[in-house]
Amino acid sequence: MSGLRYVYAVCRPFGTPLSAQLTGVAGVPPKQLTHHGLVAVVGQVPEEDFAERPLRAHLEDLDWLSATARAHQNVIDALTVVTSPLPLRLATVFLDDSGVRTMMEQREDAFLRTLDRLDGRVEWGVKVYAESPETPESSATVDSAAGTESSEDPNSRPASSPAKPVSGRDYLRQRRGQRRAHEEKWEQAEEFSRRLHETLSGYAEETRIHAPQNAVLSHASGRNVLNAAYLVPRSESEAFVELVDRTKDDSPGLRVELTGPWAAYSFSGEDS
Amino acid sequence: MTTAQRFPDAYGQQGSSANLADILERVLDKGIVIAGDIRINLLDIELVTIKLRLIVCSVDKAKEMGIDWWESDPALSSRAGRDELSRENAELRAHVAELERGREAAPAREREPTEEEAQG
Numbered sequence: 304m305s306g307l308r309y310v311y312a313v314c315r316p317f318g319t320p321l322s323a324q325l326t327g328v329a330g331v332p333p334k335q336l337t338h339h340g341l342v343a344v345v346g347q348v349p350e351e352d353f354a355e356r357p358l359r360a361h362l363e364d365l366d367w368l369s370a371t372a373r374a375h376q377n378v379i380d381a382l383t384v385v386t387s388p389l390p391l392r393l394a395t396v397f398l399d400d401s402g403v404r405t406m407m408e409q410r411e412d413a414f415l416r417t418l419d420r421l422d423g424r425v426e427w428g429v430k431v432y433a434e435s436p437e438t439p440e441s442s443a444t445v446d447s448a449a450g451t452e453s454s455e456d457p458n459s460r461p462a463s464s465p466a467k468p469v470s471g472r473d474y475l476r477q478r479r480g481q482r483r484a485h486e487e488k489w490e491q492a493e494e495f496s497r498r499l500h501e502t503l504s505g506y507a508e509e510t511r512i513h514a515p516q517n518a519v520l521s522h523a524s525g526r527n528v529l530n531a532a533y534l535v536p537r538s539e540s541e542a543f544v545e546l547v548d549r550t551k552d553d554s555p556g557l558r559v560e561l562t563g564p565w566a567a568y569s570f571s572g573e574d575s
Numbered sequence: 576m577t578t579a580q581r582f583p584d585a586y587g588q589q590g591s592s593a594n595l596a597d598i599l600e601r602v603l604d605k606g607i608v609i610a611g612d613i614r615i616n617l618l619d620i621e622l623v624t625i626k627l628r629l630i631v632c633s634v635d636k637a638k639e640m641g642i643d644w645w646e647s648d649p650a651l652s653s654r655a656g657r658d659e660l661s662r663e664n665a666e667l668r669a670h671v672a673e674l675e676r677g678r679e680a681a682p683a684r685e686r687e688p689t690e691e692e693a694q695g
Contacts, residue, residue: 307613355613362615369595372602379602392606396613406609417607428597486677513600521596562597568605 306347307354308397311378312388312566313407313414314342315422319385327378328371329353338404339411344382345403353396362394383566387421389414390566417571425540425564427533429503429547430516432525432558433492488556489528495557496529499550506543507533511569525558532569540564 309328316337321344327333333346351357361367375393382388397403407414504510515527535543547561 310609310611353613355615358613359615368603369599372595372598375602376598390601390606392608393602394613394615395609396611398612402612406611410609482673482677489677516596516600521594523594565601568601571605571607 306349308400308403309346309348309353310391310395310397310403310406311344311346311375312382312390313418314344314382314386314388315418316340316342317382317386321381325378325381326374328374330374333378336400336403338407341407341411341414343403343407344378344388345400346378348396353394358394358396368393379566379568383425383564387418387423387425388566389417389421389571390568421534421567421570423538424508424534424536424567424570426567426569427507427535427540427543427547427561427563428565429499429529429531429533430523430527430560430562431492431496431499431529431554432523432560433488433528434525434556434558492526492528492557495554499559500529500531502550503531503533503543503546506539506546507535509534509570513569523560528557532565534567534570537564 311327311333321333321335323332325332327346329346329348329352331346331348333344336343336345352361361371372393379388379390397406500510500512511532513530513532515530516523517527518524521527533543544561547559551559
């Protein structure tokens, strides 16, 4: 076999063959490489894309990166159905199978420790968005905002005023009122996020708080005020999801978004 | 919204339904790091990560971290268009400044608002 080896994840042997329809990076179906009681899930990838020089160039290309990331995630997702994989970061590439085996031997102990910690767990992502403070025309702009965040984002146009100020004093008063409303909204959102995180942490074995997301990539409306990940046993995931669902009702002006179940990406490090 | 239905049916569907920011955030920034045979200079990887982070994380956070290279980055400005970028930058700067002023004012929040500050 020629070509390079792209490694998606390391797992305990899971006994089920991967679906023949499953394709990964470069459109190639992944296969299992068993060694020393561990399984590396690998795919063959062409040198013209994954050798050092082209890979570096590709990584600067957001379109290529997006497609590759989705293909990577597609494989990890399929693995998450049958086992609790330890996901590797995008573009972990070896020259051949023996290079992969050597890596597995060298890291065997750490892999086993981490796989034990993640066994039977999945990651849930929870994000809280604060909708923009109410303005008279807000109901009219909500629909159009979804498609054009970058230019229409009300957050970036704090000066849009409900009525034309007649004097400088009026103007200042209006601005102060707007800023005040904005601040209160913000404090409310932070307080809600703090309490939500506290509650959810009680149901999770580990938690991580990530940097907030910007709407340019997520195409989500509103401002992301909480972006957190929770490591939850599968058996308790249903309860966790219901818990998140319940919080949605008592949060006017705030939106709670749940994603998952993910492989335990955010908890794959040994630092916990 | 669709949370309840997403479990356990979500298994196997994540790849198509999750948003790009969620996927990149995990696939590119989380997950265990192992040096393969194809060694991409870590600095390069971090550069990509930082660039994405600028898109993924909020701009004021990036400013806090002292990241402002986007003003001169040729890859970004050629893609987005220099004018568009500088216009956005100006808007975002104004927004960041506003947020910073808001933060400075925050310690005073204990007191009740005067009637002048009541919602307009």
